[in-house]
Amino acid sequence: MRAVVVCVLVLAIGGVARGERLPVRVFTTADGLANNRVERGAQDAHGFLWFATGEGVSRFDSRQFESFGIADGLPAAEANDVCATSDGRVWVATDAGVAVLDPERVVRPKFRALTKVPTYSLLVDPNGVVWAGTPRGLQRIEHDVATDVPVPSGVISMAYDPRDRSLWLGTFKGLVHRTESGVLTSYKVAPHDEGDDRIFAVLVSRDGTLWVSHVQKRVMALKLPLAPSESLWDGHDGLHLEVDGYARRHLLEDSQGTIWIGTAEHLHRWRDGKLERLSAEQIGVEGAPGPSVEDSGGNLWFGTDTHGVVRLAPEGLVSYDTSDGLASLHVYDFVQDGDEVLPVALDENGHNVHRRDGDRYVAVHPPLPAGCKGWGWGYKHTVVHARDGRWWWTTGDGIARYPAVARLDDLATTPGERLVAPSGIDLLRVYEDRRGDVWFSTGSSAGLSRWNHETDTLVGLRDGWPRSVPASYAEDAAGDLWIGYSFGELVRVKDGVPEKRESFVGGELALMFDRAGRLWIASSTEGVVRLDDPAHPVPRHYRAAELGSDQALSLIQDLRGRVYVGTSRGIARIDPVTGEIVHYGLADGLRNDYVIDSARDGHGVLWFGTKGGMARLEPRPARVVPPARVYIMRLAIAGKPQALAANGAQQVGGLELAHDEASIDIELASPRFTIDRVRFQYRLDGAWSEPVDENVLHFAQLAPGDYHLEVRVVDAHGAVSPSATVAFTVKPPVWARWWFVTACVVAVSLLAYAWYRRRLAHMLALERVRRRIATDLHDELGSSLSRIAILSEVAARKSADAGGQLEMIGSSARELVDVASDIVWSTDPRRDDLQSLIVRLRTFAADVLEARGIAWSVIAPSELGRIKLDPERRRHMYLVLKEAITNAAKHSRATRVDIAIRAEGNGLVATVRDDGRGFDEQTLSGAGNGLQNMRARAAEADGTLEVRVDGGTHVVLRI
Secondary structure (H helix, E strand, O other): OHHHHHHHHHHHHHOOOOOOOEEEEOOOOHHHOOOOEEEEEEEEEOEEEEEOOEEEEEEEOOOEEEEEEEHHOOOOOOOOEEEEEOOOOEEEEEEEEEEEOOOOOEEEOOOEEEEEEEOEEEEEEOOEEEEEEEEEEEEEEEEEEEEEEOOOOOOOEEEEEOOOOOOEEEEEEEEEEEEEOOOOOHHHHHOOOOOOOOOOEEOOOOEEEEEEEEEEOOEEEEOOOOOOOOOOOHOOEEEEEEOOOOOEEHHHHHHHHEEEEEEEOOOOEEEOEEEEEEOHHHHHHOOOEEEEEOOOOOEEEEEEEOOOOOEEOOOOOOOOHHHOOOOOOOEEEEEEEEEEEEEEEOOOOEEEEEEEEOOOOEEEEOOOOOOOEEOOOOOOOOOOOOOOOOOOEEEOOOOEEOOOOOOOOHHOOOEEEEEOOEEOOOOOEEOOOOOEEEEEEEOOOOOOEEEEOOOOOOOOOOOOOOOOOEEEEEEEEOOOOOEEEOOOOOEEOOOEEEEEEEOOOOOOEEEEEEOOOOOEEEEEEEEEEOOOOOOOOOOEEEEEHOOOOOOOEEEOOOOOOEEEEEEOOEEEOOOOOOOOOOOOOOHHHOOOOEEEEEOOOOOOOOEEEOOEEEEEEOOOOOOOOOOOOOOOEEEEEEEEEEEEOOEEEEEEEEEOHHHHHHOOEEEOOOOOOOOOOEEEEEEOOOOOOOOOOOOOEEEEOOOOOEEEEEEEOOOOOOOOOOOOOEHHHHHHHOHHHHHHHHHHHHHHHHHHHHHHHHHHHHHHHHHHHHHHHHHHHHHHHHHHHHHHHHHHHHHHHHHHHHHHHHHHHHHHHHHHHHHHHHHHHHOOOOOOHHHHHHHHHHHHHHHHHHHOOOOEEEEOHHHHHHHHHHHHHHHHHHHHHHHHHHHHHHOOOOEEEEEEEEOOOEEEEEEEEEEOOOOOOHHHHOOOOOOHHHHHHHHHOOOOEEEEEOOOOEEEEEE
């Protein structure tokens, strides 16, 4: 039985896999990896990937790496394995023991050493127990306590069998089985005559097969349970594979059931009963990649000795170039040949059609027909394999037509015939419609010709047709042909008659009808337009913001109805039902992202022609992946890092920012490893921002207050993740805080009150002084002057000789009495109102005017009496009006004087008007300073004085 299996395997191995380039991307130290030697990998509870390298461990969040070494708590730089437990902790095996990263709040993640024994491998069982393989044997780590477990030899690798909860151990001395209860059974794997029995890798696959990688280029697949045997290689039935390199600690079963085997020479995979070796060209690096981990998105990661880590995408593009047999890198067209799609590459000899021959392509180029001067240079729709078996080829000198051949290779020796289209000889495009007619586009303005398959004739199409170059063709469900032109014109051909339609875009057009009858129009300058009902078009535009480029060049639909747009910057996949848009680029397997043409074969595989070869994509059903999550990885206040959970936080609160440090920086991560990448959104006490690729947020010069920041990610379907939040408070400056403001208000109030009390005391003291002065003037000076006046009158009567002088003394004394009375009145604080002024004016007018027989009046509304006047204004106002009354009495010869006071706006207006003879101010200028003094006093009272002569004298004082 075993011999038969080995023979089958020898036939099945079949050497190196196809020469195609797999959809891989290589990450090295240039991308942030700690070291280019990568051993094992693991995905933690949050979704981050961890890689054990020759210089510490690296964490990958699907965007960038962050590395940790001895400075971060690892006991040694050389990391051999890494694993993660469900509680969020990450475990690392190093040459100096095991270290663990706890999910505690720290500014910088810090590992904690648990053991001091060199450790080769780690395994986590379903109970969360960590098992460590060491040169001394096996350790069990539970509750951070390491316990030695007796085994016959040092342990290199381990595997867990969930069926009986047992361990399989690859040791320095063969294979060991440890049951859940601790019973050990040892197995020799090497043949009887070999002493080296190191087991570098063990794996229990989902179908219950035990895979063993032996030191001597041997891999075995054994059905469990194992029967006792002196040598598993010699005496046990099963798969016995002799690989072409010494074994390493690398065995992995992916989610599709493929077994990946890493050796010291090459990477192998076992699938569909065959062992396949992958070449360096396929995997993207030289050396011996070993399988490390499969992430939640289905990506496989392979560690290398010197080239970093390689990611193999599950839904990427496989690429081909001239090393695969293509005649050139310029794959600008595809020919539909039954269920197959044949690539067409353009070189200096024209267009070459290729067929598949095993792992390579073979180019076929027919001879130039007689009379034809040269091959064409066009792209897309350049070669047609017609329904009748004939081949049509565009050339620079007419149409080349070849008869049907039994094999494609026969075209190379089959003579063709040259046909000349009425529209010209420089052929660019050729297309066969459903009826079997063939359409030709030329580079001339004549543009279009059609070959009628029934009459075998060529017809030129000019009248009623656009004058530009037809660029693409498509047929709707009714069989009508639609033609897109090089300058944006769109024509529907119904019953042979062209009908011009609105394309809504310019540039060169590419057309496609999808299975739902929607018309898709790709423009070389304006993106893509979708018309859900071409008969009643309402355009839906897709531009660079959604496609990645406005230069849309090709269209194709997969069997699930999704549309792929080839652009000058890769491929955009549009789901017209859900609106999802996914992008494929250089990182997804395209070797050149300028996509010229596309096609779908009979198996649903999509093909894309580019300026750098071609690519193949096998669309797969959507993979079920964990929902997207977002984590806050770093948070800094005014540049100062804050403590966060070691593997990121989703809620952060209680932060306080000083007013002079009111800036916050946040770095986000969302470990998402699918083709539909996520974008970030945030809102800070407002509406959500537009989704962006940038994962770093910066907020500066924040005003004092309480803030609640939310961040989330949005995937290509528009689905959003739960929000991560940051709550923080920006403290106002000391001078703006409530207690400081309150204290300042109280202090100012107290100061104001103290000032008021002081001013009030000062005013009261001043009033007392004014009263004392007024009393003293009245009592002392007034009485003394009155006594002088009385005595001078008595003396005048007694002495006739001194009567004149005594009369003068009496007159002066009486004037001084009047002046003193005015001073007393102006000083007395009890007279600080307008009513007092009005009363005094009445008294003065009566004394002066009635003595001269002049009629007079004083008119003032009673409510004006309550208006307060400061002493200075009251005094100046009184003296001005007193002078005006005196002048009227002495000089005007008036018979009447009217005095009036009224309010006007925010001031007072006082007038003195007589009916006298008036006066000439120039004449009176030398007689005294009365008018000048009146104007000066008016100005001192913040007022103005106006004197008019109009049938008397009119004095107007405004204050």
